Amino acid sequence: MNWIIATNTKYSSMIQDGSIHIYFWVMFYPFCIGWKATLLLDEGGSPALYMNHTSGTWGFSEKRMKVYSVDQWSLSPDDVLDELPIDPNRNNYVRRVHKCIFSCVSPTPFTSEVRLIAVSEDVLENLLDLAVSVGATDEFLQFVSGRDFTGWRPLAHRYGGHQFGVWAGQLGDGRAHLVGTYINRFGERWELQLKGSGRTPYSRDGDGRAVLRSSVREFLCSEAMHHLGIPTSRAASLVVSDDAVWRDQFYNGNLRKERGAMILRVAKSWFRIGSLEILARSGEFELLRNLADFIITNHFPSINSKDPNRTLAFFSIVVSETASLVALWMSVGFAHGVCNTDNFSLLSITIDYGPFGFMESYDADYVPNTSDDEGRYRIGNQANAAMFNLNKLRLALNPLLDARQQQLATQVLEGFPGLYYQRFTELFRSKLGMLGENDLDLTLISSFLDLMASAKADFTMSFRQLSEISLDELQSLTIPQEYWALQDISRQNNFPAWVDAYILRLKSDKPEIHIKKLDGGISSAQG
Structure with missing residues (x-):
């Protein structure tokens, strides 16, 4: 096989902004197969990702690739979601929808000025192949605020559900728009969805908006959950507007004016x-x-x-x-x-x-x-x-x-x-620093949780402090003030018996390892 690579001079100026168009010919005697491809360059100028424009497929190199402009970045041209039926009615009004998976509907931008207030650098760089600097551009702001979707086809998903145990009928994306999918340099496919982006056929009585208060919570929590190792959707960005959105925060009949916000969130799938x-x-x-x-x-x-x-x-x-x-x-x-x-x-x-x-x-x-x-x-x-x-x-x-x-x-x-x-037992066994398995582990875990419940002890700090306290301090039942959560638990009548069982459990499993650890503290316990 011979590879012949030729460049067309009219594209040479594009190298400066991170991309170059190249024509490839692959020679298979007696056939010649040719295609045009776009290469995106990493920050060192080396090819990192190419798209075959003939087939619409992507190829990847092992180099770290970042795109430095939204203009160079694009959603996948061969979205597999196109295989699923879309509502033929393209009008955006609330209705019952049948025999489809999606409705085609565009986001409704805010009427006031929007400001970008948060981005996840990890999501931008490692999921979407975007340099962090892109987040500071106006083009990025237009995209994540639902204002610029030229050439794309945003969708709202039709689904139903049982809410509080009762079938609620048609629900669907009432304030979210699936704007497309992106395949990154690792070959991972990510679906991008705007939340708070306006009404859809599934909005029911809602206004299609999200407020800043709840959007900040979602942005922070989804990223925290990811870094805690818990499978979750991710948040790429958060924008805020001055548009007024009225909400009854505590469901007590008192409406309050809040500012509208919009999140760009990503997941490998939004099906539920x-x-x-x-x-x-x-x-x-x-x-x-x-x-x-x-x-x-x-x-x-x-x-x-x-x-x-x-x-x-x-x-x-x-x-x-x-x-x-x-x-x-x-x-x-x-x-x-x-x-x-x-x-x-x-x-x-x-x-x-x-x-x-x-x-x-x-x-x-x-x-x-x-x-x-x-x-x-x-x-x-x-x-x-x-x-x-x-x-x-x-x-x-x-x-x-x-x-x-x-x-x-x-x-x-x-x-x-x-x-x-x-x-559950595996996870809490790890939090208590116990290696191996024992039939009584769940009982030991449950007993500790019961002690915490009786003492109203802090959940997170009880485990953290158990990982830091020394064996002598724990056995003496004289808990220093710095371990205040454990101190609360130590006042419970069953605490001494639990400590005895806990230490016996630690020493019974690979004692040569645990004894060494216990001398300086129960360092294997984790919060």
Whole structure:
């Protein structure tokens, strides 16, 4: 094979702004195949990424690539979402939508001046291949504020859901727009979505807007969750306007004027349990099959897309990964607040940050959502809520399963509690610094949580301080003031017995390692 590379001189001036057009010919005797490609250059001027304009596909080098201008950056030209049906009605008014996955609708920009107030450098550089300096440009501001979508086709997703245990019918993206997908230099496919970007056919009684208060919370929390190692959507940017948005923050009938804001957030997929539920509920079984197969093919590479048991395998993975996700939430004291089926991702990532909260004093009945009067989504009930949601997913998938597969799906769901407690135990075992496995570990963990609950001790600091205190101080039960959270726990009657059992557990597993650690402090425990 001979490679012949030639450049056309009329493109040479483009090298300065980070790109160059090159013509490639690949010689296969007796055939000659040619194509035009665009190369994006890294900051050293070396090729980093190319796009084949003939096929619309991308190629990647191992060099670190950054794009220094929005003008050079583009969403993927071969969006796989194009395979899914779009509502033929292109008018933007609230209505019932049928027999489609998306509606085509453009964002509604703010009428006042917008200001960029936050960007995630990690998302820009490592997910979207954008240099951080791009975030300071007006072109970037126009994009992330929904003002410039020339040549693109923003979409709003149709889905339904069970809210607080009751089928709510059609819901959908009422204030969000999927603006497209991007394939980065690692070959990762990311879907970009604006939130707070205006009304859609799914807005119901809403105004399509988000306020600064809740947008700041989502921006900070989604990035924090990622860096805590918890699967989540990401936030790329946050803009604020002077447009007035009226909100009843505490659901007590008192409206207050707030400033409108808009987030650009990214995820590998925004499909959720409600995406499939609405199709099953509407009797759109062919579309249900098509969407399920689309999700399996594009997001579950471990499943053979031709396997007759592929839907069952998909359900099994979602059950397992959701169990792990909720256990991870619990390990950091995170309460989602609205664990409805429309807020549970089919990729088992944390999405739709609303009235969430992080538990301070340990309380299994902690409820961050002031509208959750019955405490359905209290932190200690999140696993039960997840199992409820997974059962609704099972029912939605039933039309795609034969009788035997339906029975197996029921068995898979029945295994959820075991999967959850297995992951829960692994995580809290690590937080307590215990190596290996012991049948009594869950009991030891539960006893410590009970002590924390009785003492109303700080959840995070109890584990942090346990990792810092010395063995002598712990055994003496004389807890220094600097370990104030542990000091609260030490006042409980059962604390001495728990300490004895805890130290015995540490020494029983690889004692030569633990004894060395215990001499200077229980350094293996983590908060």
